[in-house]
Amino acid sequence: xxxxxxxxxxxxxxxxxxxxxxxxxxxxxxxxxxxxxxxxxxxxxxxxxxxxxxxxxxxxxxxxxxxxxxxxxxxxxxxxxxxxxxxxxxxxxxx
Amino acid sequence: xxxxxxxxxxxxxxxxxxxxxxxxxxxxxxxxxxxxxxxxxxxxxxxxxxxxxxxxxxxxxxxxxxxxxxxxxxxxxxxxxxxxxxxxxxxxxxxxxxxxxxxxxxxxxxxxxxxxxxxxxxxxxxxxxxxxxxxxxxxxxxxxxxxxxxxxxxxxxxxxxxxxxxxxxxxxxxxxxxxxxxxxxxxxxxxxxxxxxxxxxxxxxxxxxxxxxxxxxxxxxxxxxxxxxxxxxxxxxxxxxxxxxxxxxxxxxxxxxxxxxxxxxxxxxxxxxxxxxxxxxxxxxxxxxxxxxxxxxxxxxxxxxxxxxxxxxxxxxxxxxxxxxxxxxxxxxxxxxxxxxxxxxxxxxxxxxxxxxxxxxxxxxxxxxxxxxxxxxxxxxxxxxxxxxxxxxxxxxxxxxxxxxxxxxxxxxxxxxxxxxxxxxxxxxxxxxxxxxxxxxxxxxxxxxxxxxxxxxxxxxxxxxxxxxxxxxxxxxxxxxxxxxxxxxxxxxxxxxxxxxxxxxxxxxxxxxxxxxxxxxxxxxxxxxxxxxxxxxxxxxxxxxxxxxxxxxxxxxxxxxxxxxxxxxxxxxxxxxxxxxxxxxxxxxxxxxxxxxxxxxxxxxxxxxxxxxxxxxxxxxxxxxxxxxxxxxxxxxxxxxxxxxxxxxxxxxxxxxxxxxxxxxxxxxxxxxxxxxxxxxxxxxxxxxxxxxxxxxxxxxxxxxxxxxxxxxxxxxxxxxxxxxxxxxxxxxxxxxxxxxxxxxxxxxxxxxxxxxxxxxxxxxxxxxxxxx
Numbered sequence: 001x002x003x004x005x006x007x008x009x010x011x012x013x014x015x016x017x018x019x020x021x022x023x024x025x026x027x028x029x030x031x032x033x034x035x036x037x038x039x040x041x042x043x044x045x046x047x048x049x050x051x052x053x054x055x056x057x058x059x060x061x062x063x064x065x066x067x068x069x070x071x072x073x074x075x076x077x078x079x080x081x082x083x084x085x086x087x088x089x090x091x092x093x094x095x
Numbered sequence: 096x097x098x099x100x101x102x103x104x105x106x107x108x109x110x111x112x113x114x115x116x117x118x119x120x121x122x123x124x125x126x127x128x129x130x131x132x133x134x135x136x137x138x139x140x141x142x143x144x145x146x147x148x149x150x151x152x153x154x155x156x157x158x159x160x161x162x163x164x165x166x167x168x169x170x171x172x173x174x175x176x177x178x179x180x181x182x183x184x185x186x187x188x189x190x191x192x193x194x195x196x197x198x199x200x201x202x203x204x205x206x207x208x209x210x211x212x213x214x215x216x217x218x219x220x221x222x223x224x225x226x227x228x229x230x231x232x233x234x235x236x237x238x239x240x241x242x243x244x245x246x247x248x249x250x251x252x253x254x255x256x257x258x259x260x261x262x263x264x265x266x267x268x269x270x271x272x273x274x275x276x277x278x279x280x281x282x283x284x285x286x287x288x289x290x291x292x293x294x295x296x297x298x299x300x301x302x303x304x305x306x307x308x309x310x311x312x313x314x315x316x317x318x319x320x321x322x323x324x325x326x327x328x329x330x331x332x333x334x335x336x337x338x339x340x341x342x343x344x345x346x347x348x349x350x351x352x353x354x355x356x357x358x359x360x361x362x363x364x365x366x367x368x369x370x371x372x373x374x375x376x377x378x379x380x381x382x383x384x385x386x387x388x389x390x391x392x393x394x395x396x397x398x399x400x401x402x403x404x405x406x407x408x409x410x411x412x413x414x415x416x417x418x419x420x421x422x423x424x425x426x427x428x429x430x431x432x433x434x435x436x437x438x439x440x441x442x443x444x445x446x447x448x449x450x451x452x453x454x455x456x457x458x459x460x461x462x463x464x465x466x467x468x469x470x471x472x473x474x475x476x477x478x479x480x481x482x483x484x485x486x487x488x489x490x491x492x493x494x495x496x497x498x499x500x501x502x503x504x505x506x507x508x509x510x511x512x513x514x515x516x517x518x519x520x521x522x523x524x525x526x527x528x529x530x531x532x533x534x535x536x537x538x539x540x541x542x543x544x545x546x547x548x549x550x551x552x553x554x555x556x557x558x559x560x561x562x563x564x565x566x567x568x569x570x571x572x573x574x575x576x577x578x579x580x581x582x583x584x585x586x587x588x589x590x591x592x593x594x595x596x597x598x599x600x601x602x603x604x605x606x607x608x609x610x611x612x613x614x615x616x617x618x619x620x621x622x623x624x625x626x627x628x629x630x631x632x633x634x635x636x637x638x639x640x641x642x643x644x645x646x647x648x649x650x651x652x653x654x655x656x657x658x659x660x661x662x663x664x665x666x667x668x669x670x671x672x673x674x675x676x677x678x679x680x681x682x683x684x685x686x687x688x689x690x691x692x693x694x695x696x697x698x699x700x701x702x703x704x705x706x707x708x709x710x711x712x713x714x715x716x717x718x719x720x721x722x723x724x725x726x727x728x729x730x731x732x733x734x735x736x737x738x739x740x741x742x743x744x745x746x747x748x749x750x751x752x753x754x755x756x757x758x759x760x761x762x763x764x765x766x767x768x769x770x771x772x773x774x775x776x777x778x779x780x781x782x783x784x785x786x787x788x789x790x791x792x793x794x795x796x797x798x799x800x801x802x803x804x805x806x807x808x809x810x811x812x813x814x815x816x817x818x819x820x821x822x823x824x825x826x827x828x829x830x831x832x833x834x835x836x837x838x839x840x841x842x843x844x845x846x847x848x849x850x851x852x853x854x855x856x857x858x859x860x861x862x863x864x865x866x867x868x
Contacts, residue, residue: 018277021312029307046284047277051312054304067288070296073248 002041008034012041012048012059021047028055035060038075043067049075098201104145105198106480112187112194114138119187120396123180136165142190152335153203153211154193160215161186167222179221181396186214188383209331212338236327239267239344246320251295255322255346258294265294265346268330270319271301272340277313281337284319289333292324322346376404381437384430394424397433413440485586492543496833499536503830504854505529540831544732549589551629551638552580554596561597562625565604572611572622573604582629584636588710588730592638595703599640599726600625602700607644607724617721619643635712635754636732641725647718649675656681676718680704703728711848713865715816737834739851739861741827742810745794748827750851750861757813759826761806776809776820783811785820791867792846797824814864821864834861 003020004011010027028034028051036052038044039061052059052075059075118135121128143158161183167173189210196204244252244267259265268290272283287296297320304310323330327343334341380397398421405413420432505525513522555577566573603625608614611621628639649672656678657664667675680700707714712730731737731754739750740759760778767774767785774785789796809820832851837844848863 018282018313021277025310025312029310044284046272046282046315046317047312049284049298050315050317053298053300054310054312054316067285070288070293071284071298074296074298 010034010036012036012038012044014041015043016041016045016048018045018047021045021051024048024051025055028052028057037061038063038068038072041065041068044071100148101197101201104149105194106482107145108142108194109191110482111138111142112191115142116184116187119180119183122175123177123396126175132165132169136162136169139165149197151193151197151203151207153207154190154197157186157190157193157211157214157218160218164218164221173221177399181400182217184396185379186218188379189214205328205332208335208338209328216339236266236343236345238348239269239346243267243269243320243344244346246297246299246318247295247322248297251322255294258324259347263324264326266323266325266327266330267344267346268321268323268334269342269344270321270334270337270340271342272315272317272319272337274315276315283315283317283337286334286337287319287321290321290323290325290330291333294322294324296321376400377437377440381434384433384437389424389428389430394421401437488543488546492547493833495536495539495543499540499831500833500852500854502529502532502536502854503832505532506828507853507855537831544585547586548583549586550581550583551589551592551636553589554593555580555627555629557593558596558600558627562600562604565601569604570610571604571608573608574622574624576624576626577628578626579629582631582636584730584732588636588712588732591706591710592728592730595706595728596627596638596640598700598703599728600627603640603642603644603724603726607642607646609645613645617645631732632729635729638728638730639725640728641723643723646720646722646724647676647679647716648720649673649718652676652678673717676716679716680714713815737861738829738831739859740810740829741859742788742808742821742823743797743825743827744792744823745789745796746824747794748853748857748859749788749792750830750832750859751810751812751821751864752848752861753829755812755814755864757811757818760809760811760820762809762820763806767807774822778811778818778820781818783818783820785809785822786868787822789822789824812864814868819864819868832859832861 002012002014002016003024004013005023005027008031010024034057036057036059038059041063042065044067049071057075059072062072063069115135115138118131118138121131122135125131139158139162143155143162146155146158164173164179164183168175193203193207193211196202196207255265268287270283270287272281272286273279276283284298287293299318299320300316301318302316304316325333330341330343331338380400384397398417401417402414405411405417417436420436423432424430506529509522509525509529512518512525558577559575562573562575608623608625609617609619614621614623624643626639626641628641630637652675653667653670656662656675657667661678661681667678670678680703704714707728707730710730712728715727715729716724717727718724738753740753740756741748741750743749762776767776769775770782774787775782776785777783787796808823808825810823810826811818811820813819834849834851836842836849837847841847846863846867847860848866849861851859851861853859
């Protein structure tokens with residue numbers, strides 16, 4: 001199971017596939033304040049990106065996987081196409 | 096990619112395209128011609144089907160669009176207009192270009208997807224289907240509207256703009272995936288990330304998100320926008336499969352140094368190397384004219400296109416000149432005047448005709464294929480396959496055959512020169528010449544045979560499907576094993592073998608192979624195996640059909656044969672088991688208690704026999720009760736020329752087919768022994784029965800001189816799997832002959848399989864040993 005669900009947090013681990021979308025939707029719908037960690041995620045199917053965007057989730061953690069790097073700003077600032085300073089802190093997270 | 100298949104596909108595709116084009120032109124004149132529309136549709140449909148075998152999505156896509164349009168025409172929901180015919184013809188021409196690329200490089204050019212997407216879009220537009228978002232290739236890219244960039248974060252956008260200002264071409268790729276795309280295994284996020292050199296990526300909803308329970312995670316509502324430094328060709332290549340959902344724009348206007356402002360009145364070559372529409376049309380038409388040459392059917396479409404072009408350019412003044420050129424072309428059946436006219440337009444309008452290349456010059460060559468582009472240039476290398484009417488080949492073969500026979504007259508001439516005219520030198524020279532002519536004719540013969548040779552795969556190919564279908568109907572489990580499908584034999588033989596093989600295989604499945612339960616009970620695997628095997632055996636091709644079924648019961652066969660009055664009881668009892676098994680090839684014999692729809696009408700097997708015999712072949716069945724049956728068809732490799740051994744019996748010459756001859760020996764009288772009434776000899780530790788041919792033929796054997804101590808001349812032959820020695824008067828030479836079957840009243844004379852002419856004009860009878868012994 002690439003997405004591990006804790007009580008109030010979903011941990012994306014490894015390559016997360018399209019099959020997870022329903023479970024993730026159910027999880028996020030049940031708890032509006034649920035958190036999502038993507039620090040150990042290496043890839044994410046578009047359907048999951050869509051679920052996260054639709055629920056306005058701002059993911060936590062930062063994945064350095066090549067398939068994830070470009071998604072980080074999109075998911076980090078989801079729902080709010082936003083001020084430059086949103087992007088500024090990234091180098092710190094990288095270290 | 097399968098090269099053999101591809102090699103077959105290419106000429107076939109060309110032929111189909113030609114068929115389609117011819118049909119379309121008929122349709123243009125007679126729009127209601129149902130035959131023509133069916134012919135076009137069939138050709139295009141076949142082409143689409145075959146193209147699916149290869150990795151040519153662009154080609155398939157374009158053909159598919161054509162097929163859909165034609166299908167609509169066929170069912171009457173769309174009326175064909177001349178402009179649509181032109182579009183279809185252009186599409187087929189484009190497919191022709193694809194085929195050339197395939198032939199030259201084994202794959203399509205980099206821009207094929209874009210061209211196909213555009214062509215397909217044009218065709219589909221007539222059906223009211225959405226035209227793809229993809230920009231047409233021949234127009235320069237537009238500048239991306241501001242709202243496209245709204246989702247992109249400011250920092251990345253600024254960086255990309257800086258790169259664009261520095262002279263780089265930055266593209267905006269907008270990808271709106273099909274809402275159901277998650278179900279087809281598409282991952283838009285992954286797809287767009289395959290673009291090289293992404294400067295920024297934005298993902299935003301296309302429509303506001305549905306809330307709560309209405310939200311469907313599997314309904315794709317994403318719009319993906321990427322900024323990339325990749326070229327347009329690369330983008331299109333990378334996004335091939337999503338091309339109709341992708342739109343490409345320029346981030347900002349290219350610097351003026353590269354291209355003047357895109358003003359339609361003054362076309363110029365845009366920075367990405369594509370041609371403006373006018374020049375493109377001119378280039379395409381020149382190319383077509385140059386390639387096809389004068390074609391009275393095709394020309395009217397070119398005429399229309401150019402006339403329309405002139406009108407659209409507001410240059411009606413040139414129309415009379417164009418029509419004059421056309422008239423001249425028709426008169427001389429030559430396209431030169433047209434090309435000249437197009438060139439004058441070209442000069443005014445476009446860069447000089449470097450555009451002989453495929454409509455759009457190929458993208459900058461990637462490493463490893465630097466020389467690929469020139470391949471596509473205008474005058475394509477002539478096709479290496481020649482389609483020839485079979486009658487012509489047959490004529491050639493007959494002539495070569497006659498030559499072979501006339502050549503045989505030279506040795507007689509040499510003998511005459513020596514014996515009658517007493518000139519040994521002359522005789523020797525004639526013989527030398529004969530040797531040369533002999534070699535040449537043999538090579539000619541070999542060459543013409545090669546032309547007619549077909550692999551047996553031609554007929555084997557239909558069996559997998561057939562066996563599957565029959566097995567399902569009979570509730571049996573059967574696999575097919577094919578061996579030696581590349582064995583080649585004469586076309587006539589390969590083609591004539593189709594039906595006999597079909598009968599044998601059907602029979603095998605129907606009668607030979609048991610139902611799965613019975614097989615399991617007999618300790619065999621439930622899955623039966625039918626084996627088709629072809630191989631070459633000296634001058635014959637052998638095809639074996641074997642199964643591991645129940646085998647043939649010789650006792651039952653004897654009983655049935657007697658019951659059906661195929662043979663008498665006495666005769667039946669005298670037969671060996673193996674001979675009894677071969678009774679199934681007698682006319683009127685059928686063992687199936689009930690006539691099934693597959694076999695059992697008692698016509699199948701003797702049809703097999705007569706067909707094979709007509710081809711000069713033999714059929715033999717071997718069967719082991721309980722473990723299977725093997726049917727073996729032995730056929731000559733080619734039917735044209737037979738090599739025979741000429742022998743002297745009772746003062747006359749006879750021919751014996753060389754493929755039966757094992758060896759020639761001279762037997763001393765004491766080497767001939769007797770077993771009861773029969774003479775035999777021992778040869779290589781084998782007892783060989785001897786047959787005195789003079790007796791058999793009812794002629795008087797030549798009396799031998801007393802001082803002839805060479806012994807009896809014995810021709811050892813292999814007849815129907817038995818070795819037999821034919822005692823003859825003398826051996827003569829071997830020769831190639833054209834066997835003429837006995838016909839007319841001679842047809843019923845037994846013992847001979849045909850006649851041929853000797854070099855000195857005498858008729859040589861060819862013995863049919865099988866019948867005679």
